[in-house]
Amino acid sequence: MLKRLFVFIGLIVTVVLLFKFCEFKKADDATTIDGAGLIQQQIVNVGKLVVTEGHYSEVITYKNQEKYLMGMFSFDKKALIVVNADVTVAYDLHKMKYDIDEKNKTISIVYIPKEEIKISPDIKFYDVEQSKLNPFTGDDYNKINKSVKANLAKKMETSTLKSNAQNRLISELSKILITTSNLGWTLKYEGKVIESDKDLSQQIKL
Numbered sequence: 001m002l003k004r005l006f007v008f009i010g011l012i013v014t015v016v017l018l019f020k021f022c023e024f025k026k027a028d029d030a031t032t033i034d035g036a037g038l039i040q041q042q043i044v045n046v047g048k049l050v051v052t053e054g055h056y057s058e059v060i061t062y063k064n065q066e067k068y069l070m071g072m073f074s075f076d077k078k079a080l081i082v083v084n085a086d087v088t089v090a091y092d093l094h095k096m097k098y099d100i101d102e103k104n105k106t107i108s109i110v111y112i113p114k115e116e117i118k119i120s121p122d123i124k125f126y127d128v129e130q131s132k133l134n135p136f137t138g139d140d141y142n143k144i145n146k147s148v149k150a151n152l153a154k155k156m157e158t159s160t161l162k163s164n165a166q167n168r169l170i171s172e173l174s175k176i177l178i179t180t181s182n183l184g185w186t187l188k189y190e191g192k193v194i195e196s197d198k199d200l201s202q203q204i205k206l
Contacts, residue, residue: 036102042179043098046172050091052165056152058083062144064134077130077140083148085121087156089165092116093172107180108188109173112204115165117156121148170200 060081097111123145130136156162174197180187187194189203 036100038183039100039107039176039179039185042176043096046175047093047096048172050093050165050168050172052089052161052168054087054089054156054159054161056083056085056087056155058151060144060148062140064140077128077134077136079128079136080126081144081148082124082126083121083152084124085119085148085152087120087152087161088118089156089162090116090118091165091169093169105183105185106188107176107185108191109176110190112169112173112189115162117153119149119152119156121145121152123148170197170204173200173204 060083061078062081063076063078092113095111095113096109099108099110100106101108123141125136128136177187177194177197177200179185189200192199192203194200194203
């Protein structure tokens with residue numbers, strides 16, 4: 001009788017231990033799934049258009065001269081041009097590509113889109129002087145617009161606008177780094193482990 005009681009108690013203990021083990025496994029699996037899900041959600045949150053805006057102003061004097069009869073006669077046209085331009089540098093992180101390795105708890109960023117630069121100048125003409133033989137035409141306006149955009153693009157390269165845009169990009173990507181670190185995952189870019197914002201700045205060269 002006592003032997004049967006011990007056997008019965010042993011069976012109960014075994015069943016309880018098996019039940020607890022199954023619960024532990026389920027909890028562990030759930031944690032893994034939640035970790036991957038949280039990281040994907042963070043990537044979705046980061047996946048947006050990151051825009052940095054700048055404003056430029058300049059004043060240009062435009063001159064043009066048409067000569068006739070071997071330079072004996074000339075007809076001039078000129079204008080004072082005031083340019084106010086809005087410039088944006090944007091990163092469309094909807095286009096970012098990544099791989100998730102749940103087994104090794106690693107997320108690898110495989111593609112970050114290049115910046116998209118948009119220059120929108122507002123050009124106004126003042127003190128316009130022209131003649132009937134040398135009037136302002138559509139070609140003049142096209143040349144001026146093209147010249148203004150080229151000049152603004154050069155100015156932007158030497159300004160802080162692009163670096164500010166890259167800093168904003170790093171700031172957004174660091175949110176993924178924080179999430180992966182908190183969950184015990186590893187973040188990689190181009191096969192290299194990213195452990196800090198400094199790593200992001202050094203390894204993400206756009």
